[in-house]
Amino acid sequence: MALAPPSHALSIRGLGKVYRGTGRQPDKRALHAVDLTVPRGSCFGLLGPNGAGKSTMINILAGLVNKSEGKVEIFGIDLDERPRLARRAIGVVPQELNLDAFFTPREALDLQAGLYGVPARERITDELLQAVGLADKADAYARTLSGGMRRRLLVAKALVHRPPVVVLDEPTAGVDVELRRSLWRYMRELNEQGVTIVLTTHYLEEAQQLCDRIAIVDRGRVVACDTTGALLQRLDEKCLIVRADQPMRAVPPSLDDGQAAVDAEGRLVLRYRRSTVRVEQLLDRVRAAGVTIVDLTTQEADLEDLFVRLTGHAAEPMTSTA
Known part of the structure; x- marks a missing residue:
């Protein structure tokens, strides 16, 4: 009888890798007890x-690098027992x-x-x-x-x-x-x-x-x-971008709470937390500040925002080559 396929394509537990130093160079730990499951x-x-x-991690999976510790299963097969x-x-x-x-x-x-x-x-x-x-x-x-x-x-x-x-x-x-x-x-x-x-x-x-x-x-x-x-969803931040009837040069004083700015196109950019602020409230404040709204868009936070927040590194932009 054929065995049922595993629920996980990859199962990684406590995976560690230390590259030994050469000469006077100290050892370098590349992986610290990584746990990861890929359905x-x-x-x-x-x-x-x-x-x-x-x-x-990929080279360990491919058999090109030996792990220092931990357990790896590829499609239910133990990498150490049946490489x-x-x-x-x-x-x-x-x-x-x-x-x-x-x-x-x-x-x-x-x-x-x-x-x-x-x-x-x-x-x-x-x-x-x-x-x-x-x-x-x-x-x-x-x-x-x-x-x-x-x-x-x-x-x-x-x-x-x-x-x-x-x-x-x-x-x-x-x-x-x-x-x-x-x-x-x-x-x-x-x-x-x-x-x-x-x-x-x-x-x-x-x-x-x-x-x-x-x-x-x-x-x-x-x-x-x-x-x-x-x-x-971890990122609670959104942006409301307002285009007025005339390009704006500065944020109206009543909206200048540290979360507002005017972009290079003269649009008003309002950052807010979607869990606590409703768009209708922002629009009421914009109108009360004397801004005539011609167009508006909202912008969600994306994966790059989370990436930067967690790692402190900027991602590479999407580019194309001839």
């Missing part, structure tokens, strides 16, 4: 500033473009499948090449591919053995908008088929749109972990 079938965001410990089987349950897309320049995409995928012991009749090379938009480049040398194409090939390599868990480490760093959209379209399709997606990214807007659960890591510790909606 099966979720799209999970793992966020944090540079040096937070995300890559160390080879655990690694078959995960596919990792690294940040670095580590491809052999003299292999074609087809050869690279077939080789990767062979390393995982996938029989030739069960390989999905052509399906993957089509899915990542490389079918027309299947027999071109990897050295002739653009940076975006090489990144797509890395995604395909991570999927050759049909892993139930896929980890994408900064997959859209420096890639163009079209590639980003096509990649996420394919990842959503995989997620809908039951594949668990774990994403690390510095683009917080991307994580907020894609992930149903998010963990924020800082200095080797998990400082927040919850559903995306619950994390955003």
